[in-house]
Amino acid sequence: MGKKVLIVDDDPDVRLFNVTVVEENGYTPIEAANGEEGLEKVKKEKPDLVLLDVLMPKQSGIRLYRELKTSKALKDIPVVILSGIAKRTFLRSQKALTEFGGEEVPEPEVYLEKPVEPEELAQTIKGILG
């Protein structure tokens, strides 16, 4: 069984796209439809990589990212953000949440702005997982 990649996105079509890319490159996909479900699956499945959307109802990708990167047990799991939100907007949001009393979090390993080509996504995953 290949290394595990958790895909967190509320859009089923995007999840299907990501699952296909992950599987075709020999990794094992796991799916979650929002940040809350994503956190549960991270804890349960201990994935080798998380592909994370930002805008999702209930717990957003912003919060899940902070949960992951401030957890001793989970902070070393690499995260690739896949979002329609610009990287600078995401980083400014994270900085503001730190300013409002949250812990400082590092930048994500890779930030890809949607739409993403399958080759780009595959290369990104391979670059992190080998």
Added chain:
Amino acid sequence: MAVVTISRQFGAGGKTLGRMIAEKLGYTFADNDIIQRIAQEANVSANWVEAFEKEAGSKISRMVSSMVSQRLVDRILKDERGYIDEKIYLDYLVLIIAQIADEGNVVILGRGSQYILNDHPDAYHILLIDEFENRVKFMMEHYGMSSRKAVNVVTAEDKRRANLYRKLGKKDYDNPSLYHLVLNRGRLTLDVAMHLACELVYTGKAHPETDR
């Protein structure tokens, strides 16, 4: 592609001034837009977000937050819709304000935008202040309130503002060093305040490091 944020003491005329500045500059005035966008992203009604904002910082909000778990809300809503709590609200608030600012040409009213966009290269931060008595008078004249009601509303809103910022770990929201321009409505008409703000945007540099 400038961004103007307006922080204000309640009743100083911030909303009115914000609209005037936006109109003069041909910018969008982001107030209700923020509510709509938070509602859309959190998949809840705009009414819920609006009510949440009104109650935020109040005893009721704290009580409800401590009593109602997310899972319970989830069950009540049968998983078909989103929900909003203080964390979710704050997450979306900072993201949406950052997003609106990056779109540019916008006047943003309050909601901690002076902190969220503190280092935004194109943001101008304005603080609007006034004496308590003047703010009460403003509410009576512009919103048709009785004297007693206006006193109660301004007092309650001042308290709410302080509570909200305390939650965010901020006490310095009226500190002039956070702002490009502090406008004292006790000494300026709305029209003059509007012209000063617009002049700042026309001629100013949001971050004047290059002048030093």
